[in-house]
Amino acid sequence: MQAKFLTSVEVQSLQERLSLYEKQIEALKKRVxxxxxxxxxxxxxxxxxxxxxxxxxxxxxxxxxxxxxxxxxxxxxxxxxxxxxxxxxxxxxxxxxxxxxxxxxIPSVQQAISLSCCPLCQQQPGMTEIDDLKLCRSCAKIINEGR
Incomplete structure (x- = not known):
């Protein structure tokens, strides 16, 4: 079996086709x-x-x-x-x-208040009101200790 060598024109043609296929693949990735x-x-x-x-x-x-x-x-x-x-x-x-x-x-503080979540820790439902804010018991305890 004889090896066939590509001419520079054939190599350039293959490179152009490869480049075209790569662009088409990238375009498809943006739509799938x-x-x-x-x-x-x-x-x-x-x-x-x-x-x-x-x-x-x-x-x-x-x-x-x-x-x-x-x-x-x-x-x-x-x-x-x-x-x-x-x-x-x-x-x-x-x-x-x-x-x-x-x-x-994480919802914004305003969103958290409207969801009745604690606006400080965002993890526990609000249960205690301090200064018109609904806070979870853990955060309310921390704030009350600091007063």
Whole structure:
């Protein structure tokens, strides 16, 4: 079997085609949304985050604030990953960043107050009022000790 050597013209032609294919692949990556499995993982992670912030799904706090909480979470998510209309439209290339966004999402103090979460620790539902703020027992205790 004889080896065939490519001419410089053939090599240049192959390099041009390769470059074109690489550009096409990059363009496709900007349009491919994540799989249904990944979409479900985003939804589940969003729900888990809301449970972390609002407490047990059977609690009154969760039941009273879940709609507002999910609305705020997904609204900020859409703004962060513009121009998507839903977490289901998350691009495959943005999936890991989407999971990280959800895991690290903390409502602003104003949002936390409207969700009845403690605006200081953001983790426990508000239970005690101090100066018109609803705080969890732990944070209220710390503030009262400092007075």
């Amino acid at each position: 949304i994540c799989t249904r499995k990944d979409q479900e993982a985003l939804r589940v992670r969003g729900r888990a985050r809301m449970i972390e912030l609002l407490g047990d799904p059977d609690s009154e706090n969760f039941k009273a604030n879940k709609r507002r909480g999910f609305s705020m979470l997904w609204s900020e998510y859409r703004q962060w990953f513009k121009p998507i209309r839903s977490y289901r439209d998350t691009l495959e290339k943005d999936y890991d960043a989407g999971i990280k966004f959800i895991e690290e999402w």
